[in-house]
Amino acid sequence: MRIPPFVPYLTGVCLAATALVALELHEDEQPTTAGRPAPQASRTPGAPSTAGTTSSAPSSTAAPDRFRTDADLPAGPPVPLRGAGTWRVVPGGFGDTGTPYAVEVEDGVVPPRGDGPFAAVVDHALAHPRGWRAVGHAFRRVDASGAPELRIRLASQETARALCGFELPYDTSCRIGPIVYLSAARWLRGAHAFAGNLRGYRTYAVNHEVGHFLGRGHETCPADGALAPVMMQQTFSTANDDLAAITVGTDQGVPIAADGRTCVPNPWPAP
Known part of the structure; x- marks a missing residue:
């Protein structure tokens, strides 16, 4: 979600798996209208190399007396915590045409x-009629032999922090070149703005970072009560005032005005 100095833009089946997730797709996919909570790589050089550790801490390096914000990692x-810094390709394919991704x-x-x-x-988010396909971007999943042009990776908390940056003390996902890194911490716990709608948040994370791959920059809330643009940094908040305060002193690629506008969470490019 955040844009560190070295990244232009930041933060994505086998039949049995498809059948399993198909059951989940009956869940409500509409953007939540719940009120916003009160503020409250192959081995990648430098990636952590100790695998298997888990963490239940909301944000292990944040100062304990820091004022709580919507950007904090929810409890869960x-x-x-750490992965090996190497990656396994999920076998199988999905879709017939479009940009190949693994x-x-x-x-x-x-x-x-x-x-x-x-x-x-990931397949569901990229193939959905409210997704990037609606604005002319089709995708198809391949394995490593299919010469993917885009890779969508699930990364441990420390790997995501090392690659995506942690100068702002919040877990985020990001896009670096043709690779999207999805933070496993966020994948498991979501974001306060989505008020417990984990499926909606996961869909948002994929679509937001793939939007950066497509050349899209960050956006802000256009009008109070409107659906948040998918390129808004909804991991942090859907309120412009919060975004302005959270990102002060950093370059997010777009001016963020504290104008009182608060949007409704939305995971789709074309809701």
């Missing part, structure tokens, strides 16, 4: 219900 299950998981990270359902959520 333990998250994969789905990968960091070794040492085990997604909820396994690799297949994780890939199926």
Whole structure:
């Protein structure tokens, strides 16, 4: 979500897996209208190399007396703290036309219900009629032999922090070149702005970071009560006032005015 100095833009089935996730797709996919909570890489050089550790701390390096914001990692299950810094490709394919992408998981990270359902959520987000397909961007999933042009990776908390940056003390996902890194901490716990709608948040994270791959920059809330643009930094907040305060002194690629506008969370490019 955040743009560190070295990244232009920041923050994404086998039949059995498809069948499993298909059951989940009956869940409500509409953007939540709940009120906003009160403020409250192959081995990648420099990536952590110790696998298997988990963490249940909301944000392990944040100062304990820091004022709580919507950007904080919500409480929830333990998250994969460290991975191996190497990646396994989820086998299988999805779709017939469009930009080829591969789905990968960091070794040492085990997604909820396994690799297949994780890939199926990515497939669902990219193939949905409210997704990037609606504005002319089609995608198809391939394995490593299919020469992917985009890789969507699930990364442990420390790998995501090392690659995406942690100067602002919040877990985020990001896009670096043709690779999207999805923070496993966020994948497991979501964001306060989505008020417990984990499926909606996961869809948003994929669509937001793939939007950066497509050349889209960050946006802000256009009108009070409107659906948030998918390129808004909804991991941090859906309120411009909060975004302005959280990101003060950093370059997010767009001016953020504290204008009182608060949007409704939205995971889709074309809702």
